[in-house]
Every structure is written in structure tokens, then in C-alpha cells.
Amino acid sequence: MTAVGESTSAAPAAKKSGFRPDVQGLRAIAVLFVVLYHSGVTWLSGGFVGVDVFFVISGFLITTHLLESLERDGRISFGSFYAKRARRILPASLLVGIATVLAAWIWMPPLLMNEVAKGAVAVALYVPNMLFAVEGTNYLAETSPSVFQHYWSLGVEEQFYLFWPAILAVGFWLCRRSERRLLVVSAVLVAVSFALCVALMSVSQPWVFFSLPTRAWELGAGALVAFLLRSGARWPRAAGTGALSWVGLALLAVVGLVYTEQTPFPGYTAALPVLATVLLIIGGAAPGRGSANRILGLRPFQFVGAISYSLYLVHWPLQVIPQVAVGEDNPLPLWLRLALGAVAIPLAWLLFRFVERPVIAWPTLRKRSRLWTGAAALATSAALIATAGGSYYLTSARGETATNQTAGEETQLQKDPAGTGFVPENLTPPLEEAEADNPSIYASDCHRPQDSTDSSGCRVGENEDAPLVFLFGDSHAASWYPALAELAEQGKIRLDTNTKSSCPSVDVPLVLEGVTYTECDTWRQGVIDRINEEQPDLVLLANYGAERPELEGGGDFATRWQQGMESTIDAIEGPGGDGSGSGSDEAGADGSGAGADGSGDGSSDGAADGSSSDGPVVDVLADVPDQGETSAVCLSKNLEDTAQCAVPRGEAFDPAVTEAEQSAAETTGARYVDLTAYLCNESMCPPIIGNVLVYRDGHHLTTHFSRLMAEPLWEEIEASLG
Structure with a gap:
């Protein structure tokens, strides 16, 4: 590693950055992993590691850009940096967030709209990952996930972007403008984050999965690659180094095929997809034709890589909202889930073509970057919070969560209950209060x-x-x-x-x-x-x-x-x-x-x-x-026919x-x-008996x-x- 001002013959060439088709192709693999996994492709049981690939790529690209700024100007222009991040992330995120709330209002049960609103507020405040950590969400095993759950990774990245530039700027000054010393500081931080990730798995997996301190090492691994490729070291530029990309590609494929929902994750197991991505980035930087760049540079990979951010945003609501609309006890067939995943591609292209790319290139925003940084962030937050708050209004405007009929008060249970065929207005507890009962x-x-x-x-x-x-x-x-x-x-x-x-x-x-x-x-x-x-x-x-x-x-x-x-x-x-x-x-x-x-x-x-x-x-x-699904949610969309929410007795056990x-x-x-005779009749197990709701969930x-x-x-x- 050479400090600013020092020169070697290899360093200038090594420090030049630019568009890398192999990284674009790697983005495509990452997003396809995630989309196929969420579409129910069982043989790609470890497709969730696509997010980890994104983390490493983001850490590599962002750190490369920041180090170039430090080398060129001796400082980081925070206004310019955050303006670029805002143009890159916020417009598409805002549009998908609004569309998601509206789609949820149309197709999802009214009782779930409060959860939608809560997710939208968390997204607006850039803390969706913290919301899911607090709620103890199990990302790999969640059966009724939030429509905004995929935003958790954006929350981690946005929080990383908040702290990392300042850490590098202060570290660069403390290290007397030496990238070599700054590399050591960065490596220590990465090691500490990885140690926390492994150690805390036995304490709380949701917090390890969703929080920045236990995930920062993945972005930090990409940052260390940026340091390495700027160091002027010769071995990353050797022709034989390109073989590392093949090793990384093979390792990533193995992880995608072998990892499952039962794999302890992230913890130490996250090191394999991170290592695979590191090898792909290092190997892809080597000259010659010995790397996997020819595959990653193919036009289909370049196309999907270009729209990867938009594709990541739109694919998840397309999977979740239809499933919730038909009920969790009626799983969508694989062909339909794959079709929904396929539909996400043209939608992502439209979002990329008419929102993401135009905003990035908008001259007004580029010229007034510092002013528009705060304005864009505040406007996006305000819009999402307003949308979230509006969803509460939409919930009440959509209709009541009970009929205007009353049911006889249940004071003593009898065997073989017939159940109440409607949601009575004197239901105890009301559907809105079921979860808290x-x-x-x-x-x-x-x-x-x-x-x-x-x-x-x-x-x-x-x-x-x-x-x-x-x-x-x-x-x-x-x-x-x-x-x-x-x-x-x-x-x-x-x-x-x-x-x-x-x-x-x-x-x-x-x-x-x-x-x-x-x-x-x-x-x-x-x-x-x-x-x-x-x-x-x-x-x-x-x-x-x-x-x-x-x-x-x-x-x-x-x-x-x-x-x-x-x-x-x-x-x-x-x-x-x-x-x-x-x-x-x-x-x-x-x-x-x-x-x-x-x-x-x-x-x-x-x-x-x-x-x-x-x-x-x-x-x-x-x-x-x-019951297979939360009774109150099902009942909120079947107020006049509660039999739709009753589970057959033969399927209830x-x-x-x-x-x-x-x-x-x-x-x-x-x-x-x-x-059981007090809960079910000969054929069905009703969700309402008399005026009493039987189940607070499923x-x-x-x-x-x-x-x-x-x-x-x-x-x-x-x-x-x-």
C-alpha cells in the first residue's frame, strides 16, 4: 500500500477505476439468486445469499470511490457523495413503496394494513432492518412476511453509507494520509464485526441477521478488496489470478445449492458467499482471458445486472401480496410463483428506464448536489410517512371489520359447536385486538x-x-x-x-x-x-x-x-x-x-x-x-361467511x-x-363460537x-x- 504522494510504476494503473462488466454480471447472479429463491425454486435453497453478494459489491464500489476522492482531493465531499446515493436509491424506492401500499390496500385483508403502514414508516426512516430485528423476524422461515421485508438490506446499506465515509475520512487524517495504515484500521473493524456476527448467533439470530454491526463486515470485505486492488501489489494483476474468479463462481454455486433455511445464518456460514464474491472481484480484475469475465460479460447478464436494483425492489411485493390475498393456507403453485418472478423483469426494466436512470442523469440534481441531497432525502421520507399514515385512513375507508349483526353471548361451551357464520359486531375480542389478546x-x-x-x-x-x-x-x-x-x-x-x-x-x-x-x-x-x-x-x-x-x-x-x-x-x-x-x-x-x-x-x-x-x-x-393462517386476518375479508376461515377437522391436527x-x-x-369436541364439530373447527373469537392467531x-x-x-x- 502506498500513501498519497508516494509513487510506484504500478500504482497509478492499479488505482484507476471504471465500469467493470464482470461486476455488473455478478450483480445479475446475485439478484437472480434472490428472485428464484423467493419464487420457490427448491433446488436453489441457498439463494438468499444473493443479498450477501450485493453487500460485498456495494462495499467494494463505494470504498473505491471514496478512496479515489481521498487520493485526489485529500478529503471526501460528503454533499456530493450523499447526493449520488440519494439519486441512486431514493426515487425508485419511493415509487415502489407507494405502489406497494396501494396494491396492499386493494388486495390484502384490511387487518394487515396497519402492518403495511408500520413497514412503510420504517422504510421512510431508513430503519426497516431494525424493525424486523425488534420483532424477532426469522427471514429464512417467515410464513407471513411483511411486504417491505426485502427493504431490510437497503436499511443496512443506507446505515453503512451514513458511517463509512466519515470513518474513512477521519481514519485517513489520523493515519497521516496513508492508505496502508487505513487498510489496517479497516481490517480491524471488519474483524470485530465478523466476531460479533459469529458470537451473537447464540444470543439472537434476528439481531445478527438484520443489524448493521453484525453485517458491516460483509460490506467491509468488499472495502478491503478495494484497498487491495489500489495497493499496486503485482499478484492481483498477474494473468493466473483470473482463475480465482472461477473458484469464486464455483463456490457461490455450491453455496446456492447446498445452503438451506436450516443453515445457521449469517454467522460463520456467511463467510463462504462473501469469500466467493471477493474471489470473483479480484479474479475479474486480472488481465487476460483466464477469468470468468467472458461469462459474466454476456449480454443477458449485463441486462439483468443493470436492472438489478429495480428488480430487487419489485419482485418481493409480487410474491407476497398475491399469496396473502388467497390466504397462507393456499400456497401459490410453483408455476405461478415463477410467472410472478418473470413479470418482475419487465416491470424492473420500466422502473430502470423511466425512473432510476433518468434521475441519476438529471442535470439539475447533478449541479445542485448538496442542496438536493437533503431535499431528496427529506421529501422521500415525508412522502413515505404520508403514504404510511394514509394507509391507516385507507384501512378505515375500505370497510368495517365486523358486520352489523350481533351474536348470542357465549357463557357456557357445548360440545360440537356449530360456529357463527358471520363476524358479529359484539365479537370478543374484536378482530383488531385479537393479536394482543x-x-x-x-x-x-x-x-x-x-x-x-x-x-x-x-x-x-x-x-x-x-x-x-x-x-x-x-x-x-x-x-x-x-x-x-x-x-x-x-x-x-x-x-x-x-x-x-x-x-x-x-x-x-x-x-x-x-x-x-x-x-x-x-x-x-x-x-x-x-x-x-x-x-x-x-x-x-x-x-x-x-x-x-x-x-x-x-x-x-x-x-x-x-x-x-x-x-x-x-x-x-x-x-x-x-x-x-x-x-x-x-x-x-x-x-x-x-x-x-x-x-x-x-x-x-x-x-x-x-x-x-x-x-x-x-x-x-x-x-x-x-388453523393454518391467522383467523382474524382471514375473517377481516370474509365478514359475512366465516366458514371460509374454518379449517376442516381432518386437516386441523x-x-x-x-x-x-x-x-x-x-x-x-x-x-x-x-x-377437541369443544373446539370442533364433526366436520369443521370454526373460528368464532357464539360471540367469542377462538384464536388470536392461527x-x-x-x-x-x-x-x-x-x-x-x-x-x-x-x-x-x-
């Missing part, structure tokens, strides 16, 4: 978050003579808390609640967001230890197995789920600590309860009397029906998981308690409905206690 243990922190290992539990009920009941499981167990709390307030039981997000009481090692969920194992064992110490009268196990969470080590899910449930029940010991289990070993052959489809109409006596003198009685609660839980209860002498009971389940649940608890 959580059990009170969420607000009081008695329901443990994913990062907690606190197994202390929370007690409800003042009748010291009442039997002690432990509730033990994940968020589906928490859904039963209002019913059990009602019984505790009536003095029928004393309740000790032990629930934790995404952590079943079933003894299985889980992988959560790509990393081993050790907090779950620690918490679960802590609860079991407390049960064995407290010796409650009854332990209620309730879990969400239909989601089939990722098990560490793989294998047949139903088999391992059954073994894990048996392990948990067997670990619940009597006073003597002999680990003998909870119930009688005389389970009847006919004690299997509901069928594999969850069609039972009550509980089964898996044990002779559901009790044992050796330790606490254990009841396994059958899971609630899985995972038969293999149901059978596994029944078998585990029978094997261990526990009691399998099935209350598979959690509302607090209001759970309270109504208190009496049916008490009948089963009373039977278990003998």
Missing part, C-alpha cells in the same frame, strides 16, 4: 422468553387446601393459563405456571433459528426438578408439536417426540425419587383416546384411574386445532404427532385429555375463549385427581 403471564413475565432459563414459576390461587397443579409447556400451554387461572380464582386449584416460548416440556433437543436451543434444555430440567421437589397433585403437559420444531440430530419427528414425552413423564418422580413415573402401568389397550386426527370427544383413561401413589398425576393435554402423544401417555400411565387460543374452557377443563382435572 395474550394471557396476562406475558405482561407479567411469568411466561419466559426464549433467552430465559428462569424455572421459578408463578403461583395463582389462595385456597391452601386446593390441589396444586403445575402447568408445563410452551406457548400452547400458556394458552390454557386463563382457564386454569379462572379455576384458581374460584378456589378449585392452586396453579403453578411454567411456560416458555418455543420450548416444549417434551424432552427433545431443539435447534432454534439455526443454533442449539440450550436455554430450553436448562429451563425444562429446572422445572422438572421443581416438580420433583414440590410434589404437586397434578402436572398438565401442553405443547405445540404440529409445528414440528427442528430437532437437533434429525430423525423421525413423531418417534422422537413420543420418546421425548415419555422421558419427561418418567423424569417426574415420586417422593422417594425412584423415577417410577406418574401413573399406573396398567394402561388399557383401548385407552388411546382420540384418533390420530384428534377426533376424540373427551378424555381417555390411559391409566386405570389416572393416579399413583408414587408421584404426581400427569395429564397430557391434546393440542388445539391448527398432525395425525403422527397426535398418535405419538397418545402412545406416550398410554406407555407411561399418564392420562390423555382431549377437549393456533393460540384467545384469552377470552380460554376462560370459557375453564369448566370443561375442570371436569377433566377433577377426574384425574380422583
